[in-house]
Amino acid sequence: MVRDKIGILAIVKYIVLVVISGGIVIPIWLLFVSSFRQTTNVMTYPPKLWPDDGDFANYIELFFGTTFSFGRWFLNSLIVAGLSTGLTLLVCSLAGYAFARREFPGKNIMFVLIISTMMVPSIVSLIPSYLIVDKLGWTNSYLGLIIPTVASAFGVFLLRQFIQVLPKELEESAKLDGCGDYGIFFRIIFPIIGPSLGVLAIFHFVGNWGSLIWPLIITTDAQMQTLPVGIAGMKTYGSNTSGEIMAATFLSFIPLFIVFLFAREKFIEGVTAGAVKG
Amino acid sequence: MNARLKSQLISYSFILPYMLIAVVFAFLPFLIVIMLSFYQGTLLDLNNLKFVGLDNFKKVFMNADLYLSAFYNSLFYAIVIIPVGQITALTLALLIRRKSRTNAIFETVFFSPIIISMTAAGVILAYVLDKMGPLNYLLALFGIPEINWFGDKIMSKLGVGILEIWKGATFYTFIYIAALRNIPADYLDAAKIDGVTWWQEIWHILLPLIKNAILLGVVMTTIFMFQIYDSIYILTGGGPLRGSESIAFLIYRVTLLDDQIGLGAALSILFLLFVLLISFIQMKLLKSETEY
Amino acid sequence: MLKKLGLLMLMCVLVTGVIAGCSSKGDDGSSNQASDGKTDGGKKVKITFWKAPHIKTEKDVWSTIIKKFEAAHPNIQVEFLETPWDGWDQKYTAAFAGSSPPDVSYLSEYFVKFAKNGKLADLGPYFTNEERTKYSQSVMDYLTVDGKVYTMPFLAGTSVVLYNKDLFEKENIEIPTTWDELLEAAKKLTKGPDQWGIGGLDTLNTVAFMGQAGSDLYAGNNKDVSKLGIDSPEGIKGFTYLTELVTKYKVAPSIDYYSKPEQENQAFYDGKIGMYFAQVSFTGTIKTNAPNLNYGAFINPAGPAADSAKQREAYAGIGSLAIAEASKHKDEAWTFIQYVTSPENAKMYLEPAGFFSPMPEANADMYVGDEVMAEAKKTIEGMILWTPNDKFGKLLDIIKMMRESAFRGVKSPEDAIKDAVKEYEAQ
Numbered sequence: 002m003v004r005d006k007i008g009i010l011a012i013v014k015y016i017v018l019v020v021i022s023g024g025i026v027i028p029i030w031l032l033f034v035s036s037f038r039q040t041t042n043v044m045t046y047p048p049k050l051w052p053d054d055g056d057f058a059n060y061i062e063l064f065f066g067t068t069f070s071f072g073r074w075f076l077n078s079l080i081v082a083g084l085s086t087g088l089t090l091l092v093c094s095l096a097g098y099a100f101a102r103r104e105f106p107g108k109n110i111m112f113v114l115i116i117s118t119m120m121v122p123s124i125v126s127l128i129p130s131y132l133i134v135d136k137l138g139w140t141n142s143y144l145g146l147i148i149p150t151v152a153s154a155f156g157v158f159l160l161r162q163f164i165q166v167l168p169k170e171l172e173e174s175a176k177l178d179g180c181g182d183y184g185i186f187f188r189i190i191f192p193i194i195g196p197s198l199g200v201l202a203i204f205h206f207v208g209n210w211g212s213l214i215w216p217l218i219i220t221t222d223a224q225m226q227t228l229p230v231g232i233a234g235m236k237t238y239g240s241n242t243s244g245e246i247m248a249a250t251f252l253s254f255i256p257l258f259i260v261f262l263f264a265r266e267k268f269i270e271g272v273t274a275g276a277v278k279g
Numbered sequence: 280m281n282a283r284l285k286s287q288l289i290s291y292s293f294i295l296p297y298m299l300i301a302v303v304f305a306f307l308p309f310l311i312v313i314m315l316s317f318y319q320g321t322l323l324d325l326n327n328l329k330f331v332g333l334d335n336f337k338k339v340f341m342n343a344d345l346y347l348s349a350f351y352n353s354l355f356y357a358i359v360i361i362p363v364g365q366i367t368a369l370t371l372a373l374l375i376r377r378k379s380r381t382n383a384i385f386e387t388v389f390f391s392p393i394i395i396s397m398t399a400a401g402v403i404l405a406y407v408l409d410k411m412g413p414l415n416y417l418l419a420l421f422g423i424p425e426i427n428w429f430g431d432k433i434m435s436k437l438g439v440g441i442l443e444i445w446k447g448a449t450f451y452t453f454i455y456i457a458a459l460r461n462i463p464a465d466y467l468d469a470a471k472i473d474g475v476t477w478w479q480e481i482w483h484i485l486l487p488l489i490k491n492a493i494l495l496g497v498v499m500t501t502i503f504m505f506q507i508y509d510s511i512y513i514l515t516g517g518g519p520l521r522g523s524e525s526i527a528f529l530i531y532r533v534t535l536l537d538d539q540i541g542l543g544a545a546l547s548i549l550f551l552l553f554v555l556l557i558s559f560i561q562m563k564l565l566k567s568e569t570e571y
Numbered sequence: 572m573l574k575k576l577g578l579l580m581l582m583c584v585l586v587t588g589v590i591a592g593c594s595s596k597g598d599d600g601s602s603n604q605a606s607d608g609k610t611d612g613g614k615k616v617k618i619t620f621w622k623a624p625h626i627k628t629e630k631d632v633w634s635t636i637i638k639k640f641e642a643a644h645p646n647i648q649v650e651f652l653e654t655p656w657d658g659w660d661q662k663y664t665a666a667f668a669g670s671s672p673p674d675v676s677y678l679s680e681y682f683v684k685f686a687k688n689g690k691l692a693d694l695g696p697y698f699t700n701e702e703r704t705k706y707s708q709s710v711m712d713y714l715t716v717d718g719k720v721y722t723m724p725f726l727a728g729t730s731v732v733l734y735n736k737d738l739f740e741k742e743n744i745e746i747p748t749t750w751d752e753l754l755e756a757a758k759k760l761t762k763g764p765d766q767w768g769i770g771g772l773d774t775l776n777t778v779a780f781m782g783q784a785g786s787d788l789y790a791g792n793n794k795d796v797s798k799l800g801i802d803s804p805e806g807i808k809g810f811t812y813l814t815e816l817v818t819k820y821k822v823a824p825s826i827d828y829y830s831k832p833e834q835e836n837q838a839f840y841d842g843k844i845g846m847y848f849a850q851v852s853f854t855g856t857i858k859t860n861a862p863n864l865n866y867g868a869f870i871n872p873a874g875p876a877a878d879s880a881k882q883r884e885a886y887a888g889i890g891s892l893a894i895a896e897a898s899k900h901k902d903e904a905w906t907f908i909q910y911v912t913s914p915e916n917a918k919m920y921l922e923p924a925g926f927f928s929p930m931p932e933a934n935a936d937m938y939v940g941d942e943v944m945a946e947a948k949k950t951i952e953g954m955i956l957w958t959p960n961d962k963f964g965k966l967l968d969i970i971k972m973m974r975e976s977a978f979r980g981v982k983s984p985e986d987a988i989k990d991a992v993k994e995y996e997a998q
Contacts, residue, residue: 323667535661
C-alpha cells in the first residue's frame, strides 16, 4: 500500500520533470533543425523533427557570405562580455568589501544609493547614458560597450552579502601577521569569495553576452556590433533570412552551452554558493 | 594624520573605481532624466530644449488613456509571471533537491535557458508559438484549435509571459535548490524518524526552512518583472495594437520612436515612483512576515 | 608622511589600473573611429555612406558602384554601411544626435526631421539651379524645407497592383479599373481556405485608399501637418471600403493570416493571392525569389474621389541622399552624391532594385521591354507625395494602429479614424 503510493508519486514526479524538460529541450532542438533548412522551408506544417532535407548553406552564408559580419560580431561579444566581466569582478568586489567591512562617513547613504540604482529600469537612463557616451567620444568603441556596464549594483550587493558573513577572525589574524588593508583584500578576501565571484561572473557574462539595447544604440558600425544586435538586424526589409537567423541564433549560444557542459558543476555550485549567502 | 582618517581614506579608495563609473553612468543619467522631464524637445537638437515646467506631467495625466493600458499590461505581467514562474521554480527545485545522477541531467536541462540570451530565446519562441509553428501542431494532435499568440492582446501578453518564464524561471530553481541543499541534515533526519508524509515534509519542514530564499526570489523577480522590455521588443514589438506594451516599452516608444524626450522622461519619473512604491510595500510586507 | 604618499600612490595605481585595463582595448576601437574622418595613408579621404537595404544584394550592388567611383576619384574612399530597417529611426536619430553621423545617408520621408533640426548640410552651394531643373517641380517642392534644399533626389518609388496572370486567365477576369470592379474580381479570385483575391493592404496603402475616396492626409488641403485630414466623410468612406475588403467580404487575408510579411510575399509567389498591392520595387524581390512567376501589373483602380487626380492615388516616395552638417568632408561627400545620382550610375542601383529615377528624362531608357515596369511608369508622372512632416515616424505608427484596430474589428473604421486623429493631435 505504502509502496504503491510511493511508486505513483515517483511516476508523477518524473512525468512533471520530463514534460518540463521537453518544453525546454524540444524548442532548442527545433531551432537546431531549422537552422539547416532553407528559409522557405523553415515554416513547414507539420514541423520537421530531423534535418534530413537540410544542408549547411545557412552556416556557410554566415561565415563566408558578404552579407553578415558574423565572425566579427562573435569576437566583439566575446571581447565585450569578457572584459566587462573581469572589470566588474574587480570593481564590485572592492566596493562590496568596503561596504561589508569598513567604516567611513556616508557609507549607508552611498550603499542605499547604489542599491536604489538597481530599481531604476535600464530604459530610464538609456538616452542620457547615450548622450554621455557620445560626449566622451565612445560610440562605436569597446570603451562605450564595456565601461557603462561595469557598475553592477547587483554585484556590489551580492559580494557585500557574501563578505559580511565571512568570519572576521580571518582578517584579524592577517592583520596580526602584518597584512595591510589592501593586502587583506587581495590576499585574504578576494580568494575566499571565489565562489560568489563565480556567480557574478557567470551572470554578468551571460547577461552581457545577451545584451541588446545598449549595444544597438551605441554601435552604428557593423564591425563594432555584438551578436544580439547583429541577429536582431538580420531581419532586413524585403529579404527573408529566417534560415540564417536560426543558424546565427543557434551559434550564439552553443559555445556558452558547451562551456557549461564541461564546467557544469562549477556553474551550479557557483549559483548555489551565491544564493545561499544572498 | 590620524588613523581613523587614514582608514576612511583607504575605505574610499576601495569604492572609488565603482563610484566613478556609477556616478557617470548611473547617477548622472538619472539627474539628466529628471531635468529632461521639465523640458520639451527632440533628441536631434538637444541644444534647443524648451523649458515647459510641469507640462509633460500634465500631458500624461490629461491623455492618461494613451498610457494606462501599458500600466495595466505591466500589472498583468507581474500578476501572471511572478506566481507561475515562482511556483514552477519551486516545484522543480523540490523535485530535484537531492543530488543524484538523474537529477544532474535535469539540472543541466534546467540551466540551459539561463545561458541562452533573450534575443535567442525570443527567436526560438517566436518560431514555436508561430501560427504555423510546432506548438499549434501539437495542440492540433490533441484536437485543440490553433492559438493565435500574436493576434490577440491577452494571448500576446501570455506569449511574452511564456518567453519570460521559459527563459527566466529556472534561474530561481537553482536559488531554491541551493537553499534546500543547504538545510542541515539533522533537521531532515529528525523528520524521517517522526515518520512524516512527503507533503508534511515539504509544507512543514522544507518550505519554512527556505523561506528567506523564497523571499529573495520573489523580491528579485518583482524588480525584474516590472522592468521587462527586451522580451517584448523581440517577441511582439508591443503589439498587437500595443496590447503587450509594458511601461518600460512604452517609455522606449515615446522617447525613441515618437521622439518626445520630455514626455518620455516624465513617464520615466512616474514609472520610477511606482516601482519605488511597489518595493516599499513589498518590504513592509516582508518585514511583517519575518516578524511572524 | 611616507605612508601617506604610499597610500596616494596605491590609490593612483588602483584607479589607473582599472582604467588602463580597458583603455588599451578601447584604443583600437576609438582609433578606428578617428581614422573614419581623417586623412589616412597619404591624402585619401574616407567618407561613410549609410543606407537601409531594398534588395538582398544591396551590399554587392553598392560595392560595384563604389569601386567604380573610387577608380574615378582615387583620393576618396567610401565606406558603405548597410543599416537594417529594424530600428532604423532610433539608429539614425542616435547617430545624428551624436557627433559621428554618416557623411552621406539615404533618407526617405524621414529627411524632414533631420533637416528641420539642423542635422543636414544645406545643398545650396552644390546643387545648382541648372541641375534642379532636371527634376520635376513637385519633387523639388517636396524636398524644400524652410526654403532650403538639404537632400538630393536619388530614387522614385511608386505603387501598383501586381496580378497573377494565370489566376486571372483561369477565372476569366478583366483588369479592374474601379473600386466595384476590384471587389468583383477579388470575390472571384478568393477560393477555398487559402486563396485570396487581394493582398498587400499595408499601412501606406491605407492612406492611398482614403485618398482614392477624396480625402487628404493632412488638414487644410493637405498643408497643415499638425492636424490630420482623414476625419472626413471621404476619409471614412475610403477606410471603410478598405476595411470591408477584409472584414465583410473577406477577399483579403485577415491581419493574422500570415504571421510575417514575408509569408504574404510567399503566398503571392505561390499563386495564392490574385492581386497584390505593392511598391514597384517589390518586383526586384520577385526577380530573385520567384523568377518564374507569371505576373503583370495595373495601376490602382479608381476610387470615388471628386478630384480625378486623386482617384487612382498610390503610395509614392522619393528617396534622397543627404550630407550631414557635422561631416568634415562635405565636398567629397557631394562628389560622391553627384556621381551616384547621375543617370547612368544611378541605373546600376535602380534597375536591380526596381526603382525609377526622380529625373523624368532618365526613365525613358530604363526597363525597356519590361511590361510590368511599363505600367508602373504611368504612375510616376502623377505621383502624389506625402506632405513633408517631421513627425513622420509617429504618423506612420498611428496609421498602422488605426488600420490594425479596424481590420481586427476592435473598432469601427470611423472610431479608429477618430482615435488616430486624437492621438496625433495630442502630441
